[in-house]
Amino acid sequence: MIEVLIRGAVCTVCGCCCDDLNVEVTDGRVERVENACSLALSKFKHYSSERILKPLMRVGNGFKETSYKEAIQESARLLVNSNYPVLWGWCLTSCEAVELGLELAELVGGVIDNNSSVCHGPGLIGVQDIGISGCSLGEVKNRADLILYWGSNPVNAHPRHMARYTALAKGRFVASRRERKLIVVDVRRTETAKLADEFYQIEPNSDYELLTALRCAVNGEEIELSTVSGLPVERVEELADALISCRFGVLFYGLGLTMTYGKSRNLDAALSLVRDLNRKTKFLIMPMRGHFNVTGSNEVFTWVTGYPFGVDLSKGYPEYNPGITTISDVLRRGECDAALIVASDPIAHLPSTLAETLKKIPLITIDPHRTPTTEASQIVIPSAIIGLESTGTVYRMDGVPLECKRILDPPPGVKTDVEIMSDLLSRVKELLT
Amino acid sequence: MDLNSFKLVTGRTLIQGAGKERGKFSEDYLKEVSTCELDPEDMKLLSLVEGESIVVKTEFGEAKLIAKASTRAPHKGVIFIPYGPVASLLTSPHTDGSGMPSLKGIEAEILKG
Numbered sequence A: 001m002i003e004v005l006i007r008g009a010v011c012t013v014c015g016c017c018c019d020d021l022n023v024e025v026t027d028g029r030v031e032r033v034e035n036a037c038s039l040a041l042s043k044f045k046h047y048s049s050e051r052i053l054k055p056l057m058r059v060g061n062g063f064k065e066t067s068y069k070e071a072i073q074e075s076a077r078l079l080v081n082s083n084y085p086v087l088w089g090w091c092l093t094s095c096e097a098v099e100l101g102l103e104l105a106e107l108v109g110g111v112i113d114n115n116s117s118v119c120h121g122p123g124l125i126g127v128q129d130i131g132i133s134g135c136s137l138g139e140v141k142n143r144a145d146l147i148l149y150w151g152s153n154p155v156n157a158h159p160r161h162m163a164r165y166t167a168l169a170k171g172r173f174v175a176s177r178r179e180r181k182l183i184v185v186d187v188r189r190t191e192t193a194k195l196a197d198e199f200y201q202i203e204p205n206s207d208y209e210l211l212t213a214l215r216c217a218v219n220g221e222e223i224e225l226s227t228v229s230g231l232p233v234e235r236v237e238e239l240a241d242a243l244i245s246c247r248f249g250v251l252f253y254g255l256g257l258t259m260t261y262g263k264s265r266n267l268d269a270a271l272s273l274v275r276d277l278n279r280k281t282k283f284l285i286m287p288m289r290g291h292f293n294v295t296g297s298n299e300v301f302t303w304v305t306g307y308p309f310g311v312d313l314s315k316g317y318p319e320y321n322p323g324i325t326t327i328s329d330v331l332r333r334g335e336c337d338a339a340l341i342v343a344s345d346p347i348a349h350l351p352s353t354l355a356e357t358l359k360k361i362p363l364i365t366i367d368p369h370r371t372p373t374t375e376a377s378q379i380v381i382p383s384a385i386i387g388l389e390s391t392g393t394v395y396r397m398d399g400v401p402l403e404c405k406r407i408l409d410p411p412p413g414v415k416t417d418v419e420i421m422s423d424l425l426s427r428v429k430e431l432l433t
Numbered sequence B: 001m002d003l004n005s006f007k008l009v010t011g012r013t014l015i016q017g018a019g020k021e022r023g024k025f026s027e028d029y030l031k032e033v034s035t036c037e038l039d040p041e042d043m044k045l046l047s048l049v050e051g052e053s054i055v056v057k058t059e060f061g062e063a064k065l066i067a068k069a070s071t072r073a074p075h076k077g078v079i080f081i082p083y084g085p086v087a088s089l090l091t092s093p094h095t096d097g098s099g100m101p102s103l104k105g106i107e108a109e110i111l112k113g
Helices: A038-046 A068-081 A095-108 A121-130 A137-143 A207-218 A233-244 A264-277 A294-305 A327-332 A352-359 A417-432 B014-022 B027-032 B040-045
Strands: A003-009 A021-026 A029-034 A056-059 A062-065 A085-089 A111-114 A146-150 A181-186 A198-201 A248-253 A282-287 A338-342 A363-366 A379-381 A392-395 A401-404 B006-011 B035-038 B053-058 B061-069 B078-082 B104-112
Touching: A029 A038, A038 B014, A056 A068, A068 A095, A068 A338, A068 A363, A068 A379, A068 A417, A085 A095, A085 A327, A095 A111, A095 A294, A095 A338, A095 A392, A095 A417, A111 A294, A111 A327, A121 A264, A137 A282, A146 A233, A181 A233, A198 A233, A207 A233, A207 A264, A248 A264, A264 A282, A294 A392, A327 A352, A363 A417, B014 B027, B035 B040, B040 B061
Parallel strands: A085 A111, A085 A338, A146 A181, A146 A248, A181 A198, A248 A282, A338 A363, A363 A379, B006 B078, B035 B061
Antiparallel strands: A003 A021, A021 A029, A056 A062, A056 A379, A392 A401, B006 B104, B035 B078, B053 B061, B053 B104
């Protein structure tokens, strides 16, 4: 029996990227994981379920196993022969793989987009409009005495966020829960709201109104209404007073702001509110990023193209216009004629009317597991799981880069995303010369 | 047939999040993403009981789900479905120029299944 203990492994589930996991491996299997939340435990327990172990190629309604070389050659041929391919995903993989994906997109033209266009993209647009008062999670842990979660339920989506960094964390200057005020704004009394000192339950799609009213109250202007977003105006003023009177506040926003009516305008208002609050006290804002490397994907996209998501490279230079060069819009217009999906499941998660377009075009998917997207694909290339079977750089939600560890060997013959992207890129270059 | 006016919210749950790691075709995951949480008062008004089959309909499609009394009530007029292939049958492809489809706050009706 060979026992190995890997300390300080980075979790590759949510944007918290917890880097304090201790993983015990016995005879090539994960035996025990310390410090993992229920989402991470499920990942470590079930990583070998529904795995794809051989490259697959579609034959009629089914698949036949194929060689890795043939899968790469055929994928390269489909991409080179397409007029306007879409290259999508890039948030459940490493920054190194994303960089290769961008090089591939430049060669084959078309649109390269990442999952943030269907999660926190509106926040990135807001940042481009307004700017952001940001910080690291370490600053929050050590200094924040007011935590505001808006349209976010970390108890379910980021289970260790509150314990590691916010309400329940033991910071250097703010040592206990009693010294931190926890406020939640949401449309339902979520598990996070139940833990809050103050909960403000608002009507769906009314975030912009409340944010705007709060800006009025913070700036000393009168709100000429009796209710805002379903709240009596006195409650709005009470919330504004709480935000002003903290020493160091942080607004963490979730998809309750980005996916609802107003979208990027909601973030314009939230970022502006935080800017206004900084005239009265210290206040910061941070998105609750979902996937473990969606932030890294935005970083690499920006280094290479100048833009964080939704980049059209079909003209030979990067073009960025959310609403036009983003996957949902490209699919809604039915313009793309091939797709490469890397570590994502758009068939299950995009509105089904958009997923239907993907089902009609040649689809190449690189993923460790069976998903509704692999089932609809023309070619499937299995990959190693980053943070478990391969190393790589990922960015935590606050923009801190972390190096994932390799804990196990991947299944025989299964390559890493970086190896697959490098081989695909080499073959595309051969076809183009 | 019972027609109503609701706002549909989709989102993450712990069971959905852990279930997707177990496998997109696993029983736990598929069961969780096929439930629709309603305010218990709304269930009374619609004469629905826990575990009853319902059809949720939006402008963009319809889906068969299992009714579940919400533990996050009160939220009258708001229904919740975890992210996944069933919720995606109902969400809006329109991005309003932002690139982001609408996955929360969508007008919905409930029909008894």
